[in-house]
Amino acid sequence: MELKALFDKKEFIIFDGAMGTELQAKGLKTGETPELLNLTEPELLKEIHHSYIDAGADVVSANTFGANRYKLEHCGHSVNEIITAGIKNLKDAIKESGKAVYAALDIGPIGQLLEPTGSLKFEDAYDIFREEIVAGVSAGADLIIIETMTNLYELKAAILAAKENSDLPVICSMSYEENRRTFTGCPVAAELMLCAGLGVDAAGVNCSLGPKELMPIVEEICNISKLPVIVMPNAGLPDPETGGYTITADEFSDYIVQMADMGVSIFGGCCGTTPEFIAAVVKKLSGKKRVQRDIKPISAVCSGTRVCEINQPRIIGERINPTGKKLFKQALLNDDIDYILNQAIEQVNAGADILDVNVGMPGIDEKSMMVRVLKRIQGITDAPLQIDSTIPEVLETALRVYDGKPIVNSVNGEEESLQKILPLVKKYGAAVVGLTLDKDGIPPKAEQRFAIAEKIIKRAEEIGIPREDVYLDCLPLTASAEQVAVKETLKAVRMVKERLGAKTVLGVSNISFGLPSRELLNHIFLSMALENGLDLPIINPNIAAMTGTVRAYKLLANIDVNSTEFIAAYGSDNAANTANTPKPADHSVTLEYAIDNGLKAEAGKITEQLLSEQEPMEIINTRLIPALDKTGTLFEQGKIFLPQLILSAGVAQSCFEVIRQKLAKTDTAPVSKGKIVLATVKGDIHDIGKNIVKVLLENYGYTVIDLGKDVEYQAVVDAAKKHKVKLVGLSALMTTTLKSMEETIKLIRENNLDCKIVVGGAVLTPEYAEKIGADFYAKDAKETVDIAKQVIG
Amino acid sequence: MADSDIILTGNDAAQHLEGCGRIVLMCATIGQGADNLIRQLQVSDMAAAVITDSLASVAVEQVCDRAQEEILSTLSYNTHTWRFSPGYGDLPLDIQKALVLLLDAPKKIGLCATDNQLLTPKKSITAFIGLSDGEVNRKSRGCECCSMKDVCNFRKNGGHCGT
Numbered sequence: 001m002e003l004k005a006l007f008d009k010k011e012f013i014i015f016d017g018a019m020g021t022e023l024q025a026k027g028l029k030t031g032e033t034p035e036l037l038n039l040t041e042p043e044l045l046k047e048i049h050h051s052y053i054d055a056g057a058d059v060v061s062a063n064t065f066g067a068n069r070y071k072l073e074h075c076g077h078s079v080n081e082i083i084t085a086g087i088k089n090l091k092d093a094i095k096e097s098g099k100a101v102y103a104a105l106d107i108g109p110i111g112q113l114l115e116p117t118g119s120l121k122f123e124d125a126y127d128i129f130r131e132e133i134v135a136g137v138s139a140g141a142d143l144i145i146i147e148t149m150t151n152l153y154e155l156k157a158a159i160l161a162a163k164e165n166s167d168l169p170v171i172c173s174m175s176y177e178e179n180r181r182t183f184t185g186c187p188v189a190a191e192l193m194l195c196a197g198l199g200v201d202a203a204g205v206n207c208s209l210g211p212k213e214l215m216p217i218v219e220e221i222c223n224i225s226k227l228p229v230i231v232m233p234n235a236g237l238p239d240p241e242t243g244g245y246t247i248t249a250d251e252f253s254d255y256i257v258q259m260a261d262m263g264v265s266i267f268g269g270c271c272g273t274t275p276e277f278i279a280a281v282v283k284k285l286s287g288k289k290r291v292q293r294d295i296k297p298i299s300a301v302c303s304g305t306r307v308c309e310i311n312q313p314r315i316i317g318e319r320i321n322p323t324g325k326k327l328f329k330q331a332l333l334n335d336d337i338d339y340i341l342n343q344a345i346e347q348v349n350a351g352a353d354i355l356d357v358n359v360g361m362p363g364i365d366e367k368s369m370m371v372r373v374l375k376r377i378q379g380i381t382d383a384p385l386q387i388d389s390t391i392p393e394v395l396e397t398a399l400r401v402y403d404g405k406p407i408v409n410s411v412n413g414e415e416e417s418l419q420k421i422l423p424l425v426k427k428y429g430a431a432v433v434g435l436t437l438d439k440d441g442i443p444p445k446a447e448q449r450f451a452i453a454e455k456i457i458k459r460a461e462e463i464g465i466p467r468e469d470v471y472l473d474c475l476p477l478t479a480s481a482e483q484v485a486v487k488e489t490l491k492a493v494r495m496v497k498e499r500l501g502a503k504t505v506l507g508v509s510n511i512s513f514g515l516p517s518r519e520l521l522n523h524i525f526l527s528m529a530l531e532n533g534l535d536l537p538i539i540n541p542n543i544a545a546m547t548g549t550v551r552a553y554k555l556l557a558n559i560d561v562n563s564t565e566f567i568a569a570y571g572s573d574n575a576a577n578t579a580n581t582p583k584p585a586d587h588s589v590t591l592e593y594a595i596d597n598g599l600k601a602e603a604g605k606i607t608e609q610l611l612s613e614q615e616p617m618e619i620i621n622t623r624l625i626p627a628l629d630k631t632g633t634l635f636e637q638g639k640i641f642l643p644q645l646i647l648s649a650g651v652a653q654s655c656f657e658v659i660r661q662k663l664a665k666t667d668t669a670p671v672s673k674g675k676i677v678l679a680t681v682k683g684d685i686h687d688i689g690k691n692i693v694k695v696l697l698e699n700y701g702y703t704v705i706d707l708g709k710d711v712e713y714q715a716v717v718d719a720a721k722k723h724k725v726k727l728v729g730l731s732a733l734m735t736t737t738l739k740s741m742e743e744t745i746k747l748i749r750e751n752n753l754d755c756k757i758v759v760g761g762a763v764l765t766p767e768y769a770e771k772i773g774a775d776f777y778a779k780d781a782k783e784t785v786d787i788a789k790q791v792i793g
Numbered sequence: 794m795a796d797s798d799i800i801l802t803g804n805d806a807a808q809h810l811e812g813c814g815r816i817v818l819m820c821a822t823i824g825q826g827a828d829n830l831i832r833q834l835q836v837s838d839m840a841a842a843v844i845t846d847s848l849a850s851v852a853v854e855q856v857c858d859r860a861q862e863e864i865l866s867t868l869s870y871n872t873h874t875w876r877f878s879p880g881y882g883d884l885p886l887d888i889q890k891a892l893v894l895l896l897d898a899p900k901k902i903g904l905c906a907t908d909n910q911l912l913t914p915k916k917s918i919t920a921f922i923g924l925s926d927g928e929v930n931r932k933s934r935g936c937e938c939c940s941m942k943d944v945c946n947f948r949k950n951g952g953h954c955g956t
């Protein structure tokens with residue numbers, strides 16, 4: 001079946017109404033698994049299906065909403081059995097009716113939260129959905145409806161599973177609150193963008209609200225959706241006293257008619273609706289014509305919770321890239337993802353709208369690093385990301401696990417690149433940076449670069465990537481070598497913008513390579529490029545002059561209306577100014593005083609001064625560590641509390657940062673007293689305690705290999721081997737995960753690793769630690785440091 | 794618990810509900826936003842993360858206080874117990890998933906449980922309150938039924954945490 005074919009026959013497609021409501025009316029108890037009835041009460045289900053077929057529904061959903069591995073865990077039947085029976089009941093009912101009605105495989109949320117808030121991995125979610133879809137397809141479903149979703153990431157897993165394991169039409173719908181976002185913060189525009197990109201047939205909204213409350217959301221969807229729109233409201237709002245719903249079939253269908261006039265073409269009912277509601281909808285829509293909507297294409301990307309429309313200059317932060325950065329490379333080699341996360345937060349705070357992510361360097365597995373880094377970055381910022389790699393396989397893996405619509409960096413005019421990259425961009429619904437170069441390199445003339453740009457757009461459109469998703473990079477050459485070419489680049493930007501109507505992107509800082517005062521050149525070139533039509537400058541947003549140029553340009557070009565953004569950034573400006581020009585350290589403030597009192601900026605400044613007089617190790621051993629020991633002792637004595645201890649640790653960390661940077665500059669080996677592996681054990685997602693331990697250990701000069709939370713047993717063993725550590729720290733916070741700690745220790749022992757194990761966590765006791773075979777029990781972060789000193793020195 | 798397959802094992806829940814004919818079962822979450830914020834702060838400012846984490850724990854308790862007040866005001870009974878949650882005393886955590894599903898919490902408020910019976914978003918609570926037409930067990934809420942009683946620093950120093 002094809003949805004298009006159905007639309008050729010019908011003006012509107014009508015789904016059925018609620019299943020749960022009908023089952024409850026027929027005696028299903030709270031807490032019972034409704035899908036189990038597919039096997040135990042087939043006649044009851046057929047009766048309900050019949051009632052909706054009689055009401056005039058074109059498509060009826062099988063009773064498979066919650067038929068997934070997680071929800072059916074203890075019910076004694078497999079997903080395949082229950083889905084097969086569910087589809088069979090429906091198809092039998094359809095056959096008996098003799099009507100041309102289609103059977104939908106109904107897919108609801110898994111019922112468990114995905115990473116990073118939950119512990120369900122994206123790949124596992126995909127697998128759960130795949131199992132449902134394979135069962136539904138072989139049972140003979142005509143289409144797939146994925147509905148009542150609240151998490152964009154979970155929706156993406158379901159869509160990919162549907163597209164990769166069936167040829168059936170796919171319809172998607174999410175549930176929104178009155179603030180037009182889902183529980184997890186997903187905005188309507190993100191759902192529509194993801195669905196359009198992944199080749200879904202129709203998208204919209206269902207459940208959580210009645211038709212009246214859904215009206216503003218439906219209006220927004222009708223204004224921006226490129227796909228046919230589906231709406232399946234509840235029967236009003238639930239009455240808190242009775243649990244019943246509040247509006248009549250007549251009122252319900254009046255709202256549906258209004259929505260049809262707004263351009264919605266697929267309807268159905270959710271909680272509280274009955275065959276009477278569907279019959280009323282069918283009746284009131286009969287004879288009505290479908291409204292054609294005229295949607296203007298927009299350029300935009302999104303994360304799971306934020307949409308960034310490229311309708312004005314947007315800053316792409318370039319800092320997550322190891323090229324030419326020693327500390328960044330060291331961080332990658334040490335699996336120090338926190339270092340990269342800091343770079344992400346810093347750039348977003350400085351004004352980046354989108355972050356470029358590149359982790360390619362010799363000596364690391366770029367594919368697995370890219371996945372880990374992407375997952376972690378999307379856990380701490382809602383800025384959309386640009387995936388930057390030269391290896392198609394890395395791009396594909398990253399495109400799968402990205403939560404939203406990313407930008408791919410990049411494709412170019414070479415045949416091989418076009419053939420390898422564009423299909424990936426199409427399949428995953430991404431936007432793409434097109435570099436105007438080909439096998440002969442970057443052509444000198446604007447007209448030549450324009451010709452390549454034209455070719456990239458043509459090839460993209462040929463495989464179904466819309467022009468608004470191709471961002472062209474006209475490639476500035478360095479002015480020191482190619483001074484005449486600067487104007488050619490700007491001219492090419494203008495031509496692409498005006499003649500192709502495409503968005504433009506530029507890596508700005510190339511222009512000044514090999515010249516003094518690079519910042520000066522960069523920001524002047526940036527303003528020239530903006531005036532010529534640059535949409536996406538790729539810059540270092542931490543440099544005030546660069547971000548400032550974009551902000552000032554937006555004000556002067558009347559994009560930042562009423563100077564709102566500019567004033568927000570610079571209005572109460574003293575804070576920003578003083579941050580940029582730190583005051584010289586007050587000489588009465590000592591390093592010890594700064595650490596005691598949480599004075600980060602001062603401590604950094606003092607460390608810089610000390611470095612001109614003393615050796616780094618001397619500063620660490622005679623100043624930093626004694627100061628930390630003092631706060632540690634005060635903490636043990638109960639004279640200061642955890643936040644103060646951590647604050648001091650944070651200050652010490654900034655001192656270490658200064659020392660590390662100095663050592664990186666002079667090419668000296670980094671200071672480290674030794675490596676320690678830390679992990680929150682498998683199944684446990686509470687990791688704040690482990691992270692506190694990490695901060696403290698780092699401040700005593702240890703290098704921490706942080707494996708994060710919910711860590712597989714084997715991953716701990718692998719890391720301990722790879723980094724040859726003498727100490728492994730394991731944390732578990734809940735009674736239900738202590739077992740994992742025991743298993744992890746067992747596996748370490750079985751592998752005969754030459755390392756000690758220290759354990760900690762709220763519910764752990766010294767006795768239990770000994771019982772499960774740990775070498776040490778640490779009651780808090782301070783004690784872990786003492787143990788590290790004892791084991792490593 | 795009648796109308797479900799859930800059994801409240803151990804002695805403490807039974808003792809807590811002595812004399813009660815009905816219970817109010819409830820759950821609450823302050824949502825994923827808190828998790829996101831705390832996760833971000835753990836990277837950029839650990840001290841702020843620890844403080845925010847504590848504040849978020851207090852916030853979800855306060856949500857429960859408000860909900861409890863609202864729910865109890867609509868019911869008729871003579872006395873009620875204080876809120877009891879899985880993990881208190883010897884009541885195991887491994888009923889979290891069943892409680893969450895019974896309350897339809899994933900769909901209604903976005904509250905789920907992991908395979909290891911941990912609530913997500915993290916700052917969430919499931920709890921029950923016993924209602925009695927007579928008198929409930931008045932044994933005050935104390936350290937004995939706290940899951941932290943063996944390792945609590947307040948107790949070691951001879952005090953208590955104040956809750």
Ligand SMILES: [Zn+2]
Nearest residue numbers: 207208270271
């Ligand atoms: Zn519903």
